Amino acid sequence: xxxxxxxxxxxxxxxxxxxxxNCAYENTAFDYFPWYQQxxxxxxxxxxxxxxxxxxxxxxxxxxSFNKSAKQFSLHIMDSQPGDSATYFCAASKGSGYSTLTxxxxxxxxxxx
Amino acid sequence: DGGITQSPKYLFRKxxxxxxxxxxxxxxxxxxxxxxxxxxxxxxxIYYSQIVNDFQKGDIAEGYxxxxxxxxxxxxxxxxxxxxxxxxxLCASRSLGPASGANNEQFFGPGTRLTVL
Numbered sequence: 001x002x003x004x005x006x007x008x009x010x011x012x013x014x015x016x017x018x019x020x021x022n023c024a025y026e027n028t029a030f031d032y033f034p035w036y037q038q039x040x041x042x043x044x045x046x047x048x049x050x051x052x053x054x055x056x057x058x059x060x061x062x063x064x065s066f067n068k069s070a071k072q073f074s075l076h077i078m079d080s081q082p083g084d085s086a087t088y089f090c091a092a093s094k095g096s097g098y099s100t101l102t103x104x105x106x107x108x109x110x111x112x113x
Numbered sequence: 114d115g116g117i118t119q120s121p122k123y124l125f126r127k128x129x130x131x132x133x134x135x136x137x138x139x140x141x142x143x144x145x146x147x148x149x150x151x152x153x154x155x156x157x158x159i160y161y162s163q164i165v166n167d168f169q170k171g172d173i174a175e176g177y178x179x180x181x182x183x184x185x186x187x188x189x190x191x192x193x194x195x196x197x198x199x200x201x202x203l204c205a206s207r208s209l210g211p212a213s214g215a216n217n218e219q220f221f222g223p224g225t226r227l228t229v230l
Binding site: 006009034036041042043044045046049098100101103104105106 | 146153205220
């Protein structure tokens with residue numbers, strides 16, 4: 001049972017364009033939604049995270065949009081750069097840090113020069 | 114320089130051998146995790162531990178074993194019972210407590226790539 005569904009599996013965007021990655025979850029108890037960025041051969045690193053009390057969170061060129069009623073959240077990368085080429089994972093967890101993160105299957109983003 | 118270290122970076126195993134992957138953290142985090150990453154499969158949880166001398170199975174624990182004798186260390190043994198062990202293994206750690214801001218951030222190590230020959 002996949003509790004967090006991520007799409008698309010891969011994405012090619014031109015430099016300067018907007019990259020959009022979507023995730024949907026099933027468990028309404030989830031209340032923490034982070035996005036991780038992973039470069040080849042490296043461990044993932046936290047990019048940005050959101051809680052359901054807000055519908056949007058922005059950090060630089062990265063924005064999370066959250067739709068609680070639809071149980072969906074998305075990552076928008078504005079002005080995408082070749083250095084943004086990486087694999088992006090969405091995740092979700094519930095309650096306190098005692099719960100484990102459930103990850104989506106990842107999206108490979110390639111930003112063409 | 115705080116963080117999570119994993120060793121070795123690359124590991125080769127012959128069929129039928131047990132191998133142990135090391136994970137050490139100096140972040141004073143209570144919880145530690147092991148994930149397996151395969152292309153197109155995302156991150157799948159193998160085992161996790163929230164306190165010394167205690168650990169829980171994740172989604173794909175069969176063929177793996179762990180120990181948590183020290184807060185800083187959470188080694189993973191890939192046993193011969195794991196039929197398809199070739200993968201990228203990631204260790205992570207996280208502070209526990211009420212969900213608030215950075216307290217929930219889970220940090221990952223650099224990974225160990227295991228190849229069965």
